[in-house]
Amino acid sequence: MTKLTGRQITERAPQGWVYLRDALRTRLRTGDFATGLALVNAIGAAAEAVDHHPDLDLRYTWVDVRLSSHDVGAVTGRDLRLAATITELAAEAGVGLGADGLTILELALDSPGFPEQLGFWEAVLGCPGDADGDLLDPYGKVPLIWFQRSGDEEPRQRWHPDLWVAPTEVGPRIEAALAAGGTLVSDAGAPSFWVLADPEGNRVCLCTWQGRT
Template sequence: MDKVSNTAVLAAIDARLPDWRRLAQPLAACFRGPDAVAAAAFVAAAARAAADAGHPVHGIRLGGDGRVDVTLCSVDEEGGRWITARDLELAATLSALARRLDLTAAPGEVAQLEMALDTADHAAAGPFWAALLGGADGRPVRDSVFDTHDRVPAVWFQQTDAHPLPRQRWHMDLWLAPEAARERIAAALAAGGTLVDDSEAPSFVVLADPEGNKACVCTALARDRP
């Protein structure tokens, strides 16, 4: 599989894919049409374009307000999700198709929610969460669990030392377009949240609700990974 590094993905977005943003695993875009009929026409045309390219769209969701959310990534034999050169090529094709059908890109509106579980032994915890969230198709993939059909958020296991309970072990990772993160953080703080840690910004910022429950706002920036 021809995996593309995060640095190369961000460079491609800057150079030729302005409609798209990198989230946790996929490349994502949001397109808006004048109504649901126009959006549905784009969905059908996108499916044909992907079939012609011999490379499937990983996920495409039609909203009744004329919104279409698209995710692109390639799945390896173990179930891992990566961005490849073919995903970048298909992204360019779908952007051109959206323009021809008079859909407008809204890259700042893309989002992905992951659930993160602190665990000292993800090999032990993983099969349970894979079975619960994925059913018969569920299986751990390295440090993560994905629902094959993306009906529920992915779970990833954050390695920690063993510790006595109780302690917050679950937290949400909200992946956003970089240009949307600052505004979302400000809104959460204005709604009663507190800033816990921004030392890793813009990669991620840790917030907490008024009771101390933590969540992270994440972007693809400043990350050295595939």
């Protein structure tokens, strides 16, 4: 299967789905647990029929869906087709779906000594390192952790969060952050990422698929 770019995914995905970091995602707003369970069962049956399986997170009033082709490590046409099927199943169940508020958290360690720290964090977190040196929990419960070489001048921030959001969420979040006393440190990486800081200078990046391969 052919890996799709962020632009191809966004142009072809059903309404209410968003490409965040490595997968196509949506949130099914079921309203109650029984409706969510029934919809998960329907999605499971449809997935079995095409032998392509999503990651589903069933909660009391919603179900989060993540689609990616695990054999190629990216979103493909199979994911778009299954997204369309899930959208139809949701409509039949009277369930709305949308990407508003969906956020994926990563943590980055800024260190002048990387990669010497990698082994320690791999051991203490119990997460294996991949070919890029990132630590990824195979069960998806611990945020992905990656490492970035940085200078050693003080003051500096050791850890910083990366938040992956839909492109439409960037503007409102930056506006709200500035209103709350934060600053926009840099938009040089936009539209891939924006660097913001809280009133004490702690930094965070807002990231999107845009401007990436």
